[in-house]
Amino acid sequence: MNYLVSRRTNGNFLVRIEDTDRERLVPGAVENMLRGMTWVGISPDEGVMLDPGGEVMQKGNRGPYFQSERLPLYKKYAAELVLKGRAYRCFCLPERLQEMRKRQEELRQPPMYDRRCLGLSTEDAALKSKNGAPHVIRMKIPHERRITFTDEIRGELNFQGHTIDDQVLLKSDCFPTYHLAHVVDDHLMETDIVIRGEEWLSSLPKHLLLFEWLGWTPPRYAHVPLLLGKDRKKLSKRDGDVTVEEYMRKGYLPETMVNFLALLGWNPGTTQEIFTMEELIEQFSLERVQKAGAIFDLEKLDWLQGQWMRKIRLSDFASRILPLVAEKFLLAKSDPDFVKKARLIQERITFFHEAPDMMRFFYEEPRASAELIANEKQKIEKSQLSEIFMTLERVLGNVIEKEWTVTGLKAAVQSGLGNFSQGQLLWPLRAALTGLPYSPGAYEVAEALGKTKTMERLRRTARSIQ
RNA sequence: GGCCCCAUCGUCUAGCGGUUAGGACAGCGGGUUUUCAAUCCGUUAACCGGGGUUCGAUUCCCCGUGGGGCUGCCA
Numbered sequence: 243m244n245y246l247v248s249r250r251t252n253g254n255f256l257v258r259i260e261d262t263d264r265e266r267l268v269p270g271a272v273e274n275m276l277r278g279m280t281w282v283g284i285s286p287d288e289g290v291m292l293d294p295g296g297e298v299m300q301k302g303n304r305g306p307y308f309q310s311e312r313l314p315l316y317k318k319y320a321a322e323l324v325l326k327g328r329a330y331r332c333f334c335l336p337e338r339l340q341e342m343r344k345r346q347e348e349l350r351q352p353p354m355y356d357r358r359c360l361g362l363s364t365e366d367a368a369l370k371s372k373n374g375a376p377h378v379i380r381m382k383i384p385h386e387r388r389i390t391f392t393d394e395i396r397g398e399l400n401f402q403g404h405t406i407d408d409q410v411l412l413k414s415d416c417f418p419t420y421h422l423a424h425v426v427d428d429h430l431m432e433t434d435i436v437i438r439g440e441e442w443l444s445s446l447p448k449h450l451l452l453f454e455w456l457g458w459t460p461p462r463y464a465h466v467p468l469l470l471g472k473d474r475k476k477l478s479k480r481d482g483d484v485t486v487e488e489y490m491r492k493g494y495l496p497e498t499m500v501n502f503l504a505l506l507g508w509n510p511g512t513t514q515e516i517f518t519m520e521e522l523i524e525q526f527s528l529e530r531v532q533k534a535g536a537i538f539d540l541e542k543l544d545w546l547q548g549q550w551m552r553k554i555r556l557s558d559f560a561s562r563i564l565p566l567v568a569e570k571f572l573l574a575k576s577d578p579d580f581v582k583k584a585r586l587i588q589e590r591i592t593f594f595h596e597a598p599d600m601m602r603f604f605y606e607e608p609r610a611s612a613e614l615i616a617n618e619k620q621k622i623e624k625s626q627l628s629e630i631f632m633t634l635e636r637v638l639g640n641v642i643e644k645e646w647t648v649t650g651l652k653a654a655v656q657s658g659l660g661n662f663s664q665g666q667l668l669w670p671l672r673a674a675l676t677g678l679p680y681s682p683g684a685y686e687v688a689e690a691l692g693k694t695k696t697m698e699r700l701r702r703t704a705r706s707i708q
Numbered sequence: 709g710g711c712c713c714c715a716u717c718g719u720c721u722a723g724c725g726g727u728u729a730g731g732a733c734a735g736c737g738g739g740u741u742u743u744c745a746a747u748c749c750g751u752u753a754a755c756c757g758g759g760g761u762u763c764g765a766u767u768c769c770c771c772g773u774g775g776g777g778c779u780g781c782c783a
Contacts, residue, residue, distance in 0.1 A: 352710040405711045413781040444778040539719050542733040590745045668742035680744030
């Protein structure tokens with residue numbers, strides 16, 4: 243959405259890495275995320291991105307764009323806030339805080355910092371910190387304040403100061419929390435709109451206060467609905483939920499994912515369901531973003547995938563599946579008719595990886611059993627089989643190479659039905675050629691296979707079921 | 709528990725005071741087809757409840773209820 247909005251408004255799409263929690267660092271996570279972005283067709287204008295060689299790089303003159311490289315900045319503004327009396331040093335140890343919270347919970351009170359360290363004089367606090375006592379810096383939330391703000395998609399919002407905790411801004415390891423880093427960076431990087439998940443809504447007043455205290459104008463904010471799992475809970479990487487990168491690995495097309503994600507929480511107000519990235523950029527608007535969270539349900543995703551699969555140009559489709567098929571069937575590699583065969587399965591598969599199985603019968607001699615061919619539904623009895631195959635061999639044998647096409651074959655079969663219905667001939671033909679209960683049509687398969695192979699398989703099958 | 713957000717078919721959603729409450733996915737039924745897929749047609753299915761406001765509420769307001777988020781020296 244951020245990307246769509248930035249493109250829609252000719253803005254700058256900036257990628258910044260928020261790596262302030264050193265305990266949650268995951269090696270390779272940045273590359274993976276960037277690769278995922280590249281895959282769906284999103285390219286940052288500024289900040290952290292992949293260079294043509296696939297290496298992580300930074301571009302732009304408002305960097306660095308890794309928060310872990312901006313520590314002095316956060317420290318500076320935290321100090322400014324302390325100086326202005328808007329924040330204070332807190333020396334309370336995690337153990338004490340934990341106990342405090344436990345007690346508050348028992349008393350059925352909201353768990354909030356009890357401001358013990360606010361009692362410290364500034365001199366004492368400065369001295370303690372000079373002596374190396376570990377501490378954090380907390381916001382001094384004005385309890386009597388009422389904070390009002392207008393969110394781009396939720397309208398006017400209201401918060402009471404006394405319900406807000408004295409948020410930690412700078413941790414004892416000198417890393418900032420998200421809150422400080424967000425405000426400092428988005429001011430310095432001149433962000434004009436912040437589009438983020440609804441989960442941040444309750445932190446908004448803190449951010450607003452920080453902008454005010456630092457004398458800065460806050461950006462516009464749009465809090466978008468959360469993506470929910472089947473359990474209606476927020477989707478989260480930490481809970482092992484799936485990332486875009488994993489859908490990429492599963493074989494979904496980038497177009498599918500872009501299309502699907504855009505439709506979750508947004509709609510164009512028309513009945514259009516299929517969108518390219520370009521169309522989304524053209525039509526997207528925050529006003530039409532939903533307020534309620536949307537369940538990430540896979541039913542429609544697969545339908546969309548099928549739609550996009552069929553939109554691929556045949557030549558592209560063929561070259562995408564060729565390596566997969568050739569890996570299993572060497573013959574495919576040198577098959578001059580590969581594209582013709584690929585065409586027959588394009589509308590039948592949802593994922594590329596289904597192709598080899600679907601095309602197996604082209605490259606391996608099928609074995610069609612009498613049971614498969616003598617099918618009750620097709621009104622074919624075993625006793626008729628030899629006559630059916632004789633008819634087929636005669637009729638098809640008379641088709642000259644030049645007329646060995648779907649239309650030519652069709653004409654030949656239809657004029658040579660004899661005592662049989664069309665179905666009584668075509669089902670055995672298709673089954674003999676493929677050995678499968680379902681496959682592309684008999685004429686199409688015969689054409690793709692060519693006359694020689696078709697006749698061969700016909701004779702073989704006729705012999706084996708006697 | 710406290711604070712905040714939200715609420716139309718099973719799911720994604722349209723609707724912005726008067727509609728036979730529309731579409732899509734899934735489901736079901738059928739057409740087409742040699743099978744399967746694709747495709748086409750049809751069909752089941754929803755305004756969370758209660759109060760207001762109004763001639764009239766799915767729509768506006770309030771209260772419930774339900775769901776979600778936050779409540780960390782996580783983001």
